[in-house]
Amino acid sequence: MVHGTQPRKPVNEPGDTESHDHLTRRQAGAGTDASRTAAIVVTAASEVLAGLRPVDHLARWTSPSLFDALARRAGLASRILGHRPSSKRPRIRSVRTELTMSGACEATVLLEEGNRVRAAAARLELLRERWILTGLEIA
Template sequence: MPGALPPRAPGQPAGSPASARPLERGAPRPALAAWAPRPPADGAPVPRCRARDETRREEERHVRALARIVALACVEAELGLRPARQLSAWLDLPTYGKMVRRADLAGRTRPDRGAAGAPQALGARCCAAAEGVYEASATVRLPDRVRAVALRIERRRERWKVTALELG
């Protein structure tokens, strides 16, 4: 009969291959090959790389959010809608000094404080420049125009600080 199974040996359970033998009592079990994950197909990331990539994406999301918040706060400080001293938590000392001076000069030339309207952050982008260093850009909409802000954000003592800032 074509396709028929080979005959079973006496005492062999049904469904097992004909070459399999039942283990005798007290006989050592055959050694099994050590299990290892199958190597990924070409182009598939290794799990450690995926974890590192996910950490990097999370870090970039955090930096983008920080860039958007700081850009909006700096424009508000320059317009006189926010005290410049509130920027000290985000900016390093030289950048903070530059921003305070800029807000002070803008306040002297602008007689109508707060008349410009509330600015709105439109979005931000970031790019890793080095380990723990990002360069970011953000856009802020005012009632009469849109402003661009460029930032350099560095990790210092487990905190992100803006180390360079340019308002356009």
């Protein structure tokens, strides 16, 4: 820590979720909610990796570099596992979002796939008034 600087205040203090949600919605413009976008796009990415959805469905919602990485990973999974898609579609169990000081949104998403729960960490950034997925880690 650099001396003489104050620690940064968290974006949302405990009990301050209303103002955080309002800020997240307002920043995206036109009522687009970052947590809703995170839930939808992370679920779609999980379906792509499981072979349940074509990777092209993510083109509009991801950065070009993330799209390429997901396409490579989906292709690798398809070659290893064969072309049998998983029968279990992921369901959202919970979504938690935090705005960063730069205005990006970091999300934690819990996905339920049958009897298995997976965690995903996602980063969304505003691009032309829309939240775009720029980073994704699924465990």
